[in-house]
Amino acid sequence: MTPPPSSEAPSSSRILARFGTAHAVTNGAPHDGARPQDTASQHTDPQHTGTGTAPDGKGGDGGKGRLPLRKRLSYKQARNTALLTLALGVILNTAQITYDLFNVEQQTDQLVQQVLSTARQPAAEAAYAFDQALAERVLTGLFEYRPLYHAVIYEDFGNQLAAKDRPEAEGGLKWLAEILLPQEKTFSIQLVIERHNQNVGVLKVSVDRYLIALDFFRRSAIVLGVGLVWTVALILVVVFYISLSKPFLRLTHGIAAVDARRPADVLLTVPPQHADDELGLLARTTNDLLLEFDRALVECERVEARLRERETHLSGIMDNVADGIITLDEDLRVATMNRAAHLLFGYEPGQAAGQPFVGFIADEDWPRVSTELMACLRRQGGSHGGEQRAEVQGRRQDGTTFAMAFGVSQMRLGDRRTAICVVQDITQRKRSERALRESEERLKQAVSATRSGVFDADFATGLTWWSPEFLEMLGYPGGASPWHDKPLEALLHPDDAPATMSTIERYLSGDSGDYLSVFRLRKSDGSWLWIEARGLAIRDERGRPVRFTGTMTDVTDRKRFEEQLLYVSTHDPLTGLANRTLLQDRLQHAIAHGARKGTSVAVLVMDLDRFKLVNDSLGSQVGDKLLRALGQRLVSCVRAADTVGRMGADEFMVIAEDLPEPQVAARIAEAILVGLTRPFAIDGQQLFITTSIGISLFPGDATDTDALLRDAATAMDNAKAAGGNSYQFFTPRMNEEAVARLSMEHALREALDLNQFSLHYQPKIDLETLNPVGTEALIRWNHPEMGSVSPARFIPMAEENGLIVPIGEWVMRTALAQIRTWQEQGLQPLPVAVNVSVRQLSSGQFAERVRQLLQEYGVGPEFLELEITETAMMSNLAYIADTLAELRSQGISIAIDDFGTGYSSLSYLRRLPITTLKIDRSFVSEATSNTDTAAIAATIIAMGRQLGLTVVAEGIETEEQLDFLRRHQCDQLQGFFFSKPRPADDFCKTFLKPTKMQAVAS
Known part of the structure; x- marks a missing residue:
C-alpha cells in the first residue's frame, strides 16, 4: 500500500453571477436593444403618470434632468440621519460595550473555573502522592486553554510541586486591555482528596488579560458597526415614514388597484409636485414594469400549459416505475403516491393523499424514520439533498406489516421543501x-x-x-x-x-x-x-x-x-428450473433487450392437462417425478437461448427472445406439444401428459411483464377451455371476455346481498292422471342492468368460484320457507325438488345441515327431494355415497338429474339410495325423430321401472313426445307442454289445492 496524496486541497471559490434584464417599451412590445436608462422615458404622457414631464426626461425646472441638491429627498434624509445617528450611536454603543465587557469578565471567570474543576481531581492525586510528573502533565493539559500563561501546584506543606509559564501575548492594543481590565486575573482552587476528605494542596493559575480582551475587541468592533447600521436604519425608517408616507400611500393604492391578470389596464399617477423627483421616476418605471409584466403573463400562460403537459407525462412515468415513490410535505403528510406505492400499501388511487406518513411505518421504526425525514427536510444545500437509505417495517392499510427498503431525499421547489421517499418490498430478500x-x-x-x-x-x-x-x-x-x-x-x-x-x-x-x-x-x-x-x-x-x-x-x-444461496433463491427446488422470481427478472431483461434491438419476445405459459388425476391416483411422489422429467423434456424442446421455468404446481413458462417473427413462437409451442406425445417412464409405468399453452408477444400484445403474463395466462385458459393439448395466441377478444367474466362474477357475489335471486316452480305431472304430483324449484336471477340472466351462464361460474354453496343454501331455505307458507295458507303443498351441487355435498356435515333446516322451517322430509347431476356425482362418488345414504335415512328423496349424459352405470344405481331417475331433455327432444335416441330413452324407462325407481322425463314440448312416453309407461312428466316455470304466487293459484280441512271450512 502506498501513502495517499495530501488531503489538502485548494478551497473552492464561489462564482457569483449577477443577471439583470431591461426592456424598453415600444408600441406595447419589448425591444431588446433598448438601454436601461431609456426605459423611464417611454409612456410618459399625462394619462399614464399625471406629471406632464417632457419626453426628454428632464426635470420641470428646465435643468439637465438632475434635481437641485436641497430639493432631493436624499439630501434631507441624509442630513437628519447624520445628526440623529451621532447622538443615538454614542449613547447606545457605550451602554452596549459596557455591558459586553461585564459579560466577558463573567464568562472568563466561569470558563477558568470549569477548566480548574476539570483538572482538580488529577492535580489532587498528584499533590497527595507528591507525583511531580503527574503534576506537570496536569499543568500541560491546562495550558491547552490558551489564555493561561502561568500555573503552579502547591502541596499541603506550601511547597511548590510543579509550575509552568509562557510569555504573555503582545499586541498593539495591550495598553487598552490593561485599562479595561486593570486587575490581574489570578484564580486558585483547593485540592481535596474526596475519599479521605483531606486538603492536599492548592492549584493557582493566571490568565492573560490581553488574550481575553482581544475577543472582546473583535465583538466590540462588530457591536459598533452593527449598532451604527441599526441606528442609521432606524432613523432612515422614521425619515422615510415622515417624508414619503402620503405619496407612497397614493402609489400603494394605485398598485393595489392593479389587476394581477391584466396589469397594464391601470397605470400609476403621482401628484404634480412629485412629477420631477424620485417618486415621479418610480411611477414611470413602475408603469413600464406593469407593461412588461403584462407581456410576461402571456408568456407564463404558455409556459404553464407546457408544464402541465410535462407533468402529465412525468405522472405517467411515475405510475410505471416498479418501486413505490411517495412525496411528503413539511408536515410529513402524503402529497402524492405512484401506482406501485398504492399497490404496496393497499390503498386506492388518491385515497392516501393528506394522510400522516406515520400510518405507513411500523410503530417501532417510526422514531428513526421521522428523525431521518426531518433531518432531510432541514438539510441545507442545493436543490436536491443526498439520499438516506434504511430498512424498516412498512404498514399496509389493513394493518399488516412487511419488510421495506426506505430511501429519502430532499427536493426543493423555491422555499418549499419536499421529501421524496422511494420504497420497495424486500420481504423476499429478507427471507x-x-x-x-x-x-x-x-x-x-x-x-x-x-x-x-x-x-x-x-x-x-x-x-x-x-x-x-x-x-x-x-x-x-x-x-x-x-x-x-x-x-x-x-x-x-x-x-x-x-x-x-x-x-x-x-x-x-x-x-x-x-x-x-x-x-x-x-x-x-x-x-x-x-x-x-x-x-x-x-x-x-x-x-x-x-x-x-x-x-x-x-x-x-x-x-x-x-453463490449457492443465490441459485437456490432463483431456481425451483423440484425441477431445477428457473422459479417465478428469476423468470420475471429474465422477462424484464428480455423486454429491455427487445426494445433496444427492435425484436419480439414471446411468453408461453403452460398448464398441464389433468395432472391432478395423476397426483390423486398415483400419489404425489410419482407426480413430482413426472414434473422433474417434464421439465427436462421442455428444455430439450426449446431453443438453447430460451428460458424454461416452473411458476408453481403444474404451471410452466418459456421465455423466447430475439424472435424475428411471431411464427417462431408457434413453432416452439408445436415442438413442446409434439415432445410431450412421447410417454414418460415413471416407476415402471408409461405415463402420458398433455398441456395447454397460451402465448403473448412483446411488443404486439403488451410492453410490461405483468401484462404479458396476464395475457399469456388468458390465452392458456382459452386453450384449456377448448379441450387442452393445444396452444393459442392472445387476442384482445380474450381480454374482453375475461373482463366480462370478472364483471359477471362481481355481480354474482352481490346478487345474494341485493336480493336479486328468485325461485320459479315447474310442476311434475303424473302420466296416468295428468295431475301435478310434485314441482321443481328453479333459480332465476334478475339483474338491474343485465336483465334476466340464464342459469346456464351463472351456475357454472358459481360452481368454479365456490359461490354455489351459499347460493344453494339460499335456494333450499327459500323453497322450505315457501312450503311452510303454503301450509300456513291451508294449501296442500307438493314435494319440491331442489338442485344440489357436488360442492355442497362435499362441504362436510351437509346431511346434518339439511336436517337442521327442515326442523327450522317445520317442514317434513317427504316434501323435499334433492336432485344431483350424474356427472357431478361421479367426481367424488365414495364421499357422496355416505352423505346420500344419511339423507335418505331422514326420509328425503334423491333424484339423479340428466341421466344418460354421463357414466350411466348400473353399478352405482344399485349402490346409491336413489329414488328417482330424470331423463335428460336431449333424449326426449329427439325420441320422435331419431330411432337410436328413442331406443335409449325406452331403455332408461324400462331400467328404472325394473329397479323400482320413479322415472321423470323433462323437456316435453309436443303431443308426439307425450305419446311416446305414454307408450313406454314413463311415470312422471315435466316440460313447457304442461307449464313453464312460474313464480310462487302464480304456481299456487294454478296447481295447489286446499287441504281437506280447509275445503270443509270453506
Missing part, C-alpha cells in the same frame, strides 16, 4: 438473508477455525508489514512476501482492482467513514482467494493518514455459499 444467516450459523464452527491475516502500513516510511498467517493463506510460507517486487494492485483480480483501489483511496482521503472491501487475490499457485479486508487509519491533527492497520480474512467458502 433470503435470513436463510443466509441460518446457513452461516451452521458453518460457525468452520468459520471460527479460520485464521485472519494482519497488515500494517506506515506511510512515513512507505513500508507495509504482513502477518505470516496471511502470507501462508496466499501460499507463501516461510515469510516470503509476494510484494517485494510488485504493488498490491498487481495481485488483485482484474475485475476487482479498480473498485478495490478506489475504496482504499476514498477511505484514506476521508471520503468514507469505514473501510470494508471484498476482493480476490492471486495465490502463489495462480488460483484466486476471496478476501474480506477491514482496516482503520490513524490520522494526524490535519486529518492526513499516517498509518493504516487492518485484517485480511479468507471468505472464499462464504462467497461460494452465497
